[in-house]
Amino acid sequence: MKTLILAALAATTLGGAAIAQEVRLGTEGAYAPWNFMGDDGEVDGFEIELGNELCERAGLSCTWVVNEWDTIIPNLVAGNYDAIIAGMSITDERMQTIDFSDNYYPPDPSKFAQAAGADINYDDLSGIRIGVQGATIQAAYAEQNFGENNTILSYETADQSVADLSAGNVDVVLADGGYLAPIVDGSGGALEFAGPDVMIGGGVGIGLRKDDDEIEAKFNEAIASMKADGSLNELITEWFDPPNTFPEE
Numbered sequence: 001m002k003t004l005i006l007a008a009l010a011a012t013t014l015g016g017a018a019i020a021q022e023v024r025l026g027t028e029g030a031y032a033p034w035n036f037m038g039d040d041g042e043v044d045g046f047e048i049e050l051g052n053e054l055c056e057r058a059g060l061s062c063t064w065v066v067n068e069w070d071t072i073i074p075n076l077v078a079g080n081y082d083a084i085i086a087g088m089s090i091t092d093e094r095m096q097t098i099d100f101s102d103n104y105y106p107p108d109p110s111k112f113a114q115a116a117g118a119d120i121n122y123d124d125l126s127g128i129r130i131g132v133q134g135a136t137i138q139a140a141y142a143e144q145n146f147g148e149n150n151t152i153l154s155y156e157t158a159d160q161s162v163a164d165l166s167a168g169n170v171d172v173v174l175a176d177g178g179y180l181a182p183i184v185d186g187s188g189g190a191l192e193f194a195g196p197d198v199m200i201g202g203g204v205g206i207g208l209r210k211d212d213d214e215i216e217a218k219f220n221e222a223i224a225s226m227k228a229d230g231s232l233n234e235l236i237t238e239w240f241d242p243p244n245t246f247p248e249e
Contacts, residue, residue, distance in 0.1 A: 111193050
């Protein structure tokens with residue numbers, strides 16, 4: 001009897017009822033509309049909906065882990081979760097440490113936000129306090145291009161940089177346009193975009209450990225299917241105003 005039971009269990013595992021692979025998704029939970037903590041204390045946002053859909057299409061059983069931004073890559077490498085879905089731009093520097101899936105959000109212009117009517121010469125920034133979120137592509141860009149003649153103030157979260165902009169403690173914030181747009185629009189005219197758009201990075205993708213080729217392939221297939229059927233653009237349009245969608249195939 002025991003032999004028959006074991007054989008039945010083996011057949012079930014090898015058949016269509018196989019247990020889905022468990023994957024832990026790391027996110028920041030502090031970067032609306034990409035990812036944030038909802039009123040119920042659970043993570044919410046564009047990437048949460050996206051990640052759940054990608055996992056369903058890829059046949060993965062996924063759970064979410066919230067991690068502070070500045071240690072999000074080290075904790076991936078350490079094995080505390082299996083993938084990063086946290087508005088992370090694909091860059092050559094990051095790819096020295098981790099791999100990325102195909103992008104699930106096109107390259108997004110970074111923008112400068114300032115107090116409405118502020119007299120700032122963006123052709124020759126000098127003596128300006130520039131707020132950025134630490135360990136971001138904007139932080140690296142600001143240090144490289146403006147660090148010599150300006151003060152770069154790095155914050156743990158992007159929301160903190162915007163709060164200091166509103167309080168007058170920084171003159172300018174440089175961040176993703178998709179993050180800043182609803183903040184500027186909702187400021188009642190207190191904040192405005194100014195200066196040139198800055199294109200940095202190759203779009204936003206899922207961060208993965210170098211040796212996780214199987215998970216990467218599954219996510220890439222799921223992303224491709226969402227691009228092909230238009231559901232990815234629909235999700236982007238739902239969460240971003242204005243939406244930055246992929247060209248129609």
